[in-house]
Structures are given as C-alpha cells and as structure tokens.
Amino acid sequence: MLQRKSLPLYLVAALLFGVKTYFVYRFIFDLSIENFLQEIILIINPFATAVLFFTFVVLLKPERQIKYIKHLSLLMTLVLYFNVLYYRSFTDFLTIPVLFQTNNVGDLGSSILGLVYATDLLLFVDVAIVYYLSKRVAVDAQPRFKGMKFKAAGIAIVLVMTNFVLAEIERPMLFQRTFDREYLVKNIGVFNYHIYDVALHSKTKAQRVLADGSEMSDIRDYVQNEVKSKQESELEGIAEGKNVIYISAESLQSFVINKKINGKEITPFLNDLIDDSYYFENFYHQTEQGKTSDSEFVVENSLYPLGRGAVFFTHSQNEFNAVPEIVGENGYHSAVYHANNKSFWNRDVMYDSLEYDQFFGEESFDVTPENTIGWGLDDKAFFDQGVDKLKDLEEPYYAKFITLTNHFPFELPEEDQHIDKYDSSSKTLNQYFTTVRYMDESIEKFFQKLKDEGLYKDSIIVIYGDHYGISEYHNNAMSQFLGKEITPYEHTQLQRVPFFIHIPGHEGNKVISKPSGQMDVKPTILSMLGIDTGGDIEFGTDLFTDDVDPFVVLRDGSFITEDYLYASGHCYDRESGEELEGDSCEPLQKKAQQELDYSDQIVYGDLFRFYDFQNGTVADEKDKEDKN
Ligand code: GP9
Ligand code: MN
Numbered sequence: 001m002l003q004r005k006s007l008p009l010y011l012v013a014a015l016l017f018g019v020k021t022y023f024v025y026r027f028i029f030d031l032s033i034e035n036f037l038q039e040i041i042l043i044i045n046p047f048a049t050a051v052l053f054f055t056f057v058v059l060l061k062p063e064r065q066i067k068y069i070k071h072l073s074l075l076m077t078l079v080l081y082f083n084v085l086y087y088r089s090f091t092d093f094l095t096i097p098v099l100f101q102t103n104n105v106g107d108l109g110s111s112i113l114g115l116v117y118a119t120d121l122l123l124f125v126d127v128a129i130v131y132y133l134s135k136r137v138a139v140d141a142q143p144r145f146k147g148m149k150f151k152a153a154g155i156a157i158v159l160v161m162t163n164f165v166l167a168e169i170e171r172p173m174l175f176q177r178t179f180d181r182e183y184l185v186k187n188i189g190v191f192n193y194h195i196y197d198v199a200l201h202s203k204t205k206a207q208r209v210l211a212d213g214s215e216m217s218d219i220r221d222y223v224q225n226e227v228k229s230k231q232e233s234e235l236e237g238i239a240e241g242k243n244v245i246y247i248s249a250e251s252l253q254s255f256v257i258n259k260k261i262n263g264k265e266i267t268p269f270l271n272d273l274i275d276d277s278y279y280f281e282n283f284y285h286q287t288e289q290g291k292t293s294d295s296e297f298v299v300e301n302s303l304y305p306l307g308r309g310a311v312f313f314t315h316s317q318n319e320f321n322a323v324p325e326i327v328g329e330n331g332y333h334s335a336v337y338h339a340n341n342k343s344f345w346n347r348d349v350m351y352d353s354l355e356y357d358q359f360f361g362e363e364s365f366d367v368t369p370e371n372t373i374g375w376g377l378d379d380k381a382f383f384d385q386g387v388d389k390l391k392d393l394e395e396p397y398y399a400k401f402i403t404l405t406n407h408f409p410f411e412l413p414e415e416d417q418h419i420d421k422y423d424s425s426s427k428t429l430n431q432y433f434t435t436v437r438y439m440d441e442s443i444e445k446f447f448q449k450l451k452d453e454g455l456y457k458d459s460i461i462v463i464y465g466d467h468y469g470i471s472e473y474h475n476n477a478m479s480q481f482l483g484k485e486i487t488p489y490e491h492t493q494l495q496r497v498p499f500f501i502h503i504p505g506h507e508g509n510k511v512i513s514k515p516s517g518q519m520d521v522k523p524t525i526l527s528m529l530g531i532d533t534g535g536d537i538e539f540g541t542d543l544f545t546d547d548v549d550p551f552v553v554l555r556d557g558s559f560i561t562e563d564y565l566y567a568s569g570h571c572y573d574r575e576s577g578e579e580l581e582g583d584s585c586e587p588l589q590k591k592a593q594q595e596l597d598y599s600d601q602i603v604y605g606d607l608f609r610f611y612d613f614q615n616g617t618v619a620d621e622k623d624k625e626d627k628n
Helices: 009-027 036-059 062-090 102-115 118-136 148-170 181-210 216-227 268-276 291-301 323-329 344-353 379-390 427-452 472-482 488-493 518-528 586-605 619-627
Strands: 243-249 278-280 333-337 358-360 397-402 459-465 499-502 551-553 559-561 564-567 570-573
Touching (some): 009 062, 009 118, 036 062, 036 148, 036 181, 062 118, 181 586, 243 291, 268 427, 268 499, 291 323, 291 344, 291 397, 291 518, 323 333, 323 397, 323 518, 333 379, 344 358, 379 397, 379 427, 427 459, 427 472, 459 518, 472 488, 488 570, 499 518, 551 586, 559 586, 564 586
Parallel strands (some): 243 459, 333 358
Antiparallel strands (some): 278 499, 459 499, 551 559, 559 564, 564 570
C-alpha cells in the first residue's frame, strides 16, 4: 500500500503521461527545435497540460475519481497515438476537418497496419501502470488536505500560463496568426492544439450555417458594376496555351528596386528585367496576418484575406473558384513548389481546395546541411532542383515557385553575401539587403536554367513580392535609408512590392504607374491566357484595360486611387504625398469598407457554394428560373 505521503494517483498519472508525451514530441514527431527557449517550452508543455487535465479530478466526487483518472489516461493516450499514426503517414497533425475528410481517411486505410509498430505498446505502459495501481493498491486518489484543490488547480494554471507566455515570446501572435500546426503543437502541445482547433472549427461552422446565399446578388452586382472592366484588354489571349510560371518572392519590397548600397545595385537582375517586362511600380501587397499564404490567397482568388487569422487555415474547406481550378478546366496542369514543411500555412489542405494538381513540398527536394540557409533549402538550390522537376510536368502548366531565403531574420553566411550590409540601428534592415541580393541572383540563375532547359520561350514568368519584409518596428532605420520621415503616407507606399509580367520575345513592354495590387493578378493573367471569366466574382481588375478607375484597398482599410492615398485616417494627394484638408477621401473610404465587407461575407459564409460561375447566377435565382 502506498504510504500516506505518497503521490495521489492523479499526479502519478499526470507525471507518467507528461514523460511519455515529451518522449513522443522529441522522438516520434520530427519537431524542429531551433533554440533553447523552444526546448524549454517543449519540456514544460507536456507536464503543464497533463497536470491541468488530470487535476480536474479534484472537482469530482471521490468515488468517481479513480474512474476519471483511468479513462482520461486511456483517452489522452489514444488521442496521442492517433496523432502518431497520422504523423507517420502525413508528417502532420490531425484537424477536425481532416477527421471528416473521407479521402484522407481513405489514404490512410489500407496502409494503417503498416503504421503500427510493436514498440508502440510502450506508449501504453503508463496507462497499464495507472490501471494496475488503481486496482491493486489502495491509492488515495482524492486530494486529502483542505485547500489541496486550490493548490493543485493553482499549480496547473501557473504551469499552463507559463507555457503560453513562453510560447507567445517565442512566436509572437501565435494564436492570432493561427499559425502552422507544427508551430502550434511545438508551442502549446498537441492537446491544447486540439482544443484550439475545435474552437476555430466551431466558430467557422456557425458562420457558414447562418449564410443562405441571399447576400450573393448584391455582391455580384457590385462586382459587375464597380470592379469588372467591360473593355477588351490590349493583351487579351497573348499568352494563350503558354506555360505560366509564378515566382512568389519572399518579403521583397519595391523600395530596393533601382537602389544602391555603397555604389552597388541591390537587385541588378531585376532592375534589368524591368526593361524586358511589364513592370508595375505602384503595385501593393494586400496581405494581413496570413502573410505568404494571404498573398497566395489574394493572387489565386482575387478575394481579400481576412482581417484576423489566415484564410488558408480558417476556411480551407470553403468552395473557391481559384486560378488552378479555372486553368485546369482549360487544359492546364497546376503545381506548387515550396521547400518548406507542407503543412505550413495548412498548404497541403488548402491546395486541394484551390484544386492544385500537385504540391512539391520539402520532402520532394534534396535538402542537406550544405544547401540549407535560415528557414530551409536555399533559393538557388531550390530553383535548380525545381526546374529539374518542372521539366517533367505535363504542358501547358501553371506552376508556382515560393522562395524562402529572403525571410526574416534575413541571415546569410558570409560567403553568400555579395553586397555590403547597410549601416543603421536595425540589424534586420542591414541584413535584408544581402538576402534580397541573394534572391536577385537566384532568380537570375532560374531564368538561365529555364533557358538552358528549353523551358523559357513557351512560358510567361510572373514575379510578385508576397508582403513587406521590414516592419514598422524598423521605421527609424528605414527613414535613414529613404532619407525621409515615415508618415502614414510613406508607410503605405512601403507596402508596394515588385510585380513583373515577363513575356519572352515580347515587344511593347513598359513600366506601368497606375495603382494596382495583388487582387488584380488573377483577372489580368486569366485574360492574357484568353480565358473568359465573365461570371467570376473578383475584387481585382484586368490591368491591361483602363475603363475602371484604379482602386487598391489594403486589408487595414487604407486605399490608393489615381488621385488619393488614404491611411490611418489621413487623406493624401497620391503623387505629392501632401495631406489634404476636407473630406475628399470620405466616399471612397465607405466604398473600401463595403468591398472588404463583401469579401468577408463570401469567406465567412462560404457563399460561393450558392453561386454558379458559369452563368453568373445565384442558386435561389437559378431555382426560380428552373421552375418558370
Ligand atoms: C513558409 C513561408 C514563409 O512556408 O511561406 O511564410 P511567411 O512567414 O512569410 O508567411
Ligand atoms: Mn512570406
């Protein structure tokens, strides 16, 4: 019999479970641990969670406590074990939508036995011990001392809070950015991650359930009257049947274009490419917390990302009408290349919804310590290996390459730095130029290899910066670099990212100055491919038409037109940057909010399920027509 001073059963169970979970995190899930803080979080988390869950026992009547501890121990082990099995197959963690995705379960189906190892029995040892102790030993499962309830609950809460605070320090805005599942599991643990997933899922479901499609007619009319061009574009069909190659240029902002550091051009290749391309010098990113994934969302759908969280994460199950799907219906094969863990930004799930045919994630590339920089495979190796894969793709293709090296904190080995660092108080900005130069070199090599492999001339190449790389936090250093104060006007101008459309052998290229944004990419490229999207719902305009006044709305409600730039409550003259008196911006301010609101209604309500893109009709209108 355990002595009076022995640990109560719930604590024994919690400690054993904590040890086991840590073991699973460390040795079964391949969680990349990059620093000491991450290691600490990974140790604290399993115990914090286990103690919290098992401590609920103090709320129960004594006769129920043993049962609760036994059942909980088994249940949590099963949850952990299902994740282990899923992880072995998909290198990913379970989500509620995944559980209901029959095709995923189907994928697992026959192979499930192959995922079970004999040694997995070890994962149930603590459950066996708990069961044994509960039967054979008269364990005092119940907290015996007065105040014990509070002590136990207090300890559990302090542990969990410490875990969450450390997680927030390690990855700021972890929860708002609804970050990658691996990050969530690494920082808050697999069980808290599941709770979070359930909450997110329920909220999403509720908004969807309340929608009935009645909102769609107004939205369609707005898009038809205010957004869509009625003109034939001067480049309509120019790229018909050609391959389309996108480069999503990580953190590339326009302020580096045609600029020098100590007399050296930062982006010599891109600067030269301007002469051979349509280059949009006033092109804005329209992303929010979903960063790269938001840029992908905007570019593929011509819808706004959400103000909070990443659509890729929160609404991956929605009905979309994205470019991969549209070009797919027109004989194209679509693929994404990105040498990062494939569940990052929930890409593996979202790319299915966008109807990409193939996704080449990290596991498709040969990644070694020698060719790794910062976040993963360096961009030069990435493009090099990527072109080898592109060669095998069925033509015509629509392929997207997402770069990685020019990512915060912009670190690069000395020997790869081919331009001086800048000299300011911001290490981040100082280093940024070196990784931007690295990107410039890697894109140059990519073009060369496309030419060498004979893939160049039948393709059009589209390059866009995904979002800002240098945040407001570095405004002092940025102001030193630009030689001017960073007002809300300048801040908005810093949201410009390069946008190139390069058509090999094409004459008539020019620099286009009218305001444009990521929202415009979809209608512009589809029109160049000669694909008619008359019934489409989109908030961007074909950039090679001029009957619609440019109106670029950023996710925070700022906007840019030919004449005005509105930001943080200030209305500016767009060209001069002079602040304007009066209410010149007011009507447009309302229009911007209306447009963001329409887009949000589509995403939150999953409204495209009520819309027929072929005919431009809303489901209930169509029902009525059918009845007549
Ligand atoms: C990760 C890459 C970078 O896969 O897309 O993501 P970001 O932090 O820029 O959104
Ligand atoms: Mn990015």
